Amino acid sequence: GExxxxxxxxxxxxxxxxxxxxxxxxxxxxxxxxxxxxxxGKRPQLIIDIxxxxxxxxxxxxxxxxxxxxxHFSLHITETxxxxxxxxxxxxxxxxxGNKLTFGTGTQLKVEL
Amino acid sequence: xxxxxxxxxxxxxxxxxxxxxSCEQNLNHDAMYWYRQDPGQGLRLIYYSQIVNDFQxxxxxxxxxxxxxxxESFPLTVTSAQKNPTAFYLCxxxxxxxxxxxxxNEQFFGPGTRLTVL
Numbered sequence: 001g002e003x004x005x006x007x008x009x010x011x012x013x014x015x016x017x018x019x020x021x022x023x024x025x026x027x028x029x030x031x032x033x034x035x036x037x038x039x040x041g042k043r044p045q046l047i048i049d050i051x052x053x054x055x056x057x058x059x060x061x062x063x064x065x066x067x068x069x070x071x072h073f074s075l076h077i078t079e080t081x082x083x084x085x086x087x088x089x090x091x092x093x094x095x096x097x098g099n100k101l102t103f104g105t106g107t108q109l110k111v112e113l
Numbered sequence: 114x115x116x117x118x119x120x121x122x123x124x125x126x127x128x129x130x131x132x133x134x135s136c137e138q139n140l141n142h143d144a145m146y147w148y149r150q151d152p153g154q155g156l157r158l159i160y161y162s163q164i165v166n167d168f169q170x171x172x173x174x175x176x177x178x179x180x181x182x183x184x185e186s187f188p189l190t191v192t193s194a195q196k197n198p199t200a201f202y203l204c205x206x207x208x209x210x211x212x213x214x215x216x217x218n219e220q221f222f223g224p225g226t227r228l229t230v231l
Contacts, residue, residue, distance in 0.1 A: 009153070099220075103156040
C-alpha cells in the first residue's frame with residue numbers, strides 16, 4: 001500500500017519568515033495530494049490540495065508543489081503569522097482506489113513573535 | 114466543518130468493555146471514514162464506507178467494527194479485542210463520485226472523540 005513520509009516533525013520559524021514542509025510518497029499511482037491543518041484541540045481542515053496533472057498551486061500565502069518523477073510534494077507558507085501555528089498533515093490518494101487517504105505523521109509548526 | 118458531528122466528546126471505558134462512537138453527517142455525503150490519531154503517528158484509517166450498506170477495512174481494522182445502515186450515520190464500535198484503544202478518534206465524510214472530480218476527494222472531519230481506557 002501507500003506510504004507517506006513527512007519532514008520535519010517540528011518546525012520553528014520567526015514571524016514573517018517562510019516555512020516549508022516536505023512529503024514523499026511510495027505509490028506512483030497516487031494522484032491526489034491534500035494538506036490539512038489541525039489547530040490544538042480542533043479537527044483537521046483542508047487548506048490546499050493538488051492533483052497529479054498540476055505541478056504547482058497557490059492560494060494567497062500558501063502553495064504546494066508536486067514532483068511526480070521524484071514522488072515528493074511540498075507545502076510552502078510565506079509571510080508566516082502566529083495563527084499559522086498548528087500541526088500540518090500531508091496525504092496521498094489514488095482517486096480510482098476508493099478515496100483512501102494515507103497521511104503523513106504531521107509537522108508541528110510554531111511561528112514565534 | 115459544520116454538518117458532521119461526533120459524540121461523545123470524551124469517553125471513558127473499562128478494560129474488557131465494548132464501546133460505540135457515534136458519527137452523523139447532514140452533508141448528504143456518500144462516503145464516510147474513521148481514523149485514529151495518536152501522538153506522532155498522524156491519522157490512520159480504521160474503516161471506510163463508500164455507500165450505504167457497504168464498508169471496507171482500512172489499515173488498522175483489528176479490534177474495531179462498523180455499520181452503515183443509513184447514509185447519515187457511521188458508528189464505530191471499539192471492541193475488547195482492541196489492545197490499545199486509548200486514542201483520539203476522528204470521523205470524516207466526503208461527496209464521493211457524486212461530487213465530480215473537483216469535490217471528489219475533500220474529506221470533512223468531525224470534532225473527534227477522545228477515548229480513554231481506564
